[in-house]
Amino acid sequence: MNKTYLIFKHEFLQAIKKVGFIVLTFIVPVLALVAIGLFELVTTLTEPSVKEVTTVGYVDEVGIFSEQTDQGLIKLVPFTSREDATQALVRRDVSEYIVIPSDYTSSGTIQRYTLAKELIPPPITTHLIESFLAWNLLKDDVSPEVITAIVSPLNLEVTRLDENGDIAQEQGNIGNIIIPGVFSLLLALALQFSAMSLVSGLAEEKESRLIDVLFSSVSVRQLLIGKVLALGTAGLLQALVWLISAPPLLHLASSLFGGFLSIIQIPPNFLLLAIVYFILGYLLFAVISVGIGGISSNATEGQNLSLLYTLTSFVPLWFVGLMVSFPNNPIWVALSIFPVTAPTQIILRLGVSDIPAWQIVTSIGVLGFSIIVGLFLSIKIFRTFMLMYGKRPGLAEIIQGLKSA
């Protein structure tokens, strides 16, 4: 039987039996959905069944603000003086009060008093004050409908059309980034876990000299290719489990909890590209790990070194807020092509904007090329330094080793 296959089989079985792999593959996605469901559930349970009316006091020193004091759940109560309003606030007869000073029409200043500690006024309060002021200022000159439009001039409804001018199946909304976001986070975690596992495994084999026994049976190439492919296949299995289970789990959670979950969408080309980038990501980090395993003198050192390069897969996640705001910035294109950030960056971008085909083709091409070159260099590094025990070679030694190998 082919020895590369035997190593692949052994390493694959060892990888998928690891507790970390099992937890990440089978438990984390379910936990994520359960957490979203719980959030929805808690939100629903904490909403009061009977809507309470909030009373806000006001002192009108101008003398023209008397209408539109009943705004549904918020009622405005007039006070003749600031002292009366303050006493009512202290007694908690009102939740807060505002003062419309006599020079308001020229200064535009409104004073607000509250017992609550808050960084900024709640948007609902600001909106209430704006509505109350606008209504009373304009009541004699324009119709109530116009006043309503002035207070709330924009209710933007966006509809995305496809290239034929029909309504697109995938409508852009914040729910689009949830699944890609969760998947890219899981991918980054999985890459880190698997890279650390491969590096520490190799370093341990090296440290314990088990590597000598292995190399008396197989070639360096057979051993390392077997290990890399095993890790890639473990990545494929993980991706398949997540991608196959995501739609039914999402549907189940949405029908159970509704709310936020019902707006979550999976981008149409997401499944295929996620599988491609999962496999390429796993293979790339596996070949880098082989090289790092070759120069690590022990498992702990290997794990520490692997932290350095696996962190790069988290970089796109750090900037997700900026990416949502500026989806077409060239930085995201660069991160989509740079091999170590490409897998998580592309998966994230799929939820934010359409990615031009040339970027995806270039990204996959660069990743594939990096994997082949990386494997070639890593095998050389491993072959050169596999017999160096208890000492990590410096950069100059590595370069020298690569030249002479």
Place this chain on the structure above:
Amino acid sequence: MAAVEVSHLCKTYADVTAVNDLSFSVDPGEILGLIGPNGAGKSSTIKIILDFMRPDSGVVKIFGQQMNEALKDQIGYLPEERGLYKKLTAIDLILYLSSLKGMDKAMAEEKANVLLEQTGMLEYKNKKNKEMSKGMGQLIQFIVTIIHDPDLIVLDEPFSGLDPVRTEAIQNIIGNLRDEGKAIILSTHQMNKVEELCDRVLMINKGRTVLYSDLVETRAKFRRNSVQVAIDGELGDLPGVIDRKLTNSSVELFLAPDTTPQTILDQLREQGIAINRFEVTTPSLNEIFLNLVRADHE
């Protein structure tokens, strides 16, 4: 055809010469003892033979061929420092590593049971390696080394850390392997094991050959002209004896160049002395080793 033929091997690391013009061979059915002080170049020699690293110059032939992947299935290697996959059971480890040597699983399992029985390890076959003692782990690795019936076996310190019972078991297995026609390279610091097991000895120091010879010839070559005698009472003057050294239960008599042990024995008989023990002194390999290494350092 020699199992291993090494010709003019040289290997240098930076400014240190690890192997310096080393030549030797190992035949099927022979155990070659590879001995030398620490840093003598033994490990480098073994690693070059196994193709873990390339020599600067020189040629290694295994069964007449340059090392290749197919040949690896005919070789068993037990490294000096031994590690195991800690989470695997003993039997799983044996089966995995034997599969890499091209063994069929059923055959490997059958052979593993026989070897586990021979080494007293059968009851531990389903134990995880992390639960085993160092000695037990060593026996498992010894089994891994020979399970695929290799024609060339390289053993680096196979007895270190083993108790006397298991040492004897391993020693018997090694002896049987030699009788079956296997070529064995035994690298060890335990000179008594080399004396008991090896047919030839290759002693190296600073990468160079210090001694490469048949063990019987070696002893004869380094034999000093002396006899060990144990008698009741005091031993008087004997012609031809130039010096004497008292030990616990006997005295070693150093003879003049033209005096033979037989001459001394005849003299003792003529004097009517009751002899409890009379033995021609044979230097131990350890003595030879120490003398040669010291001489080489001087």
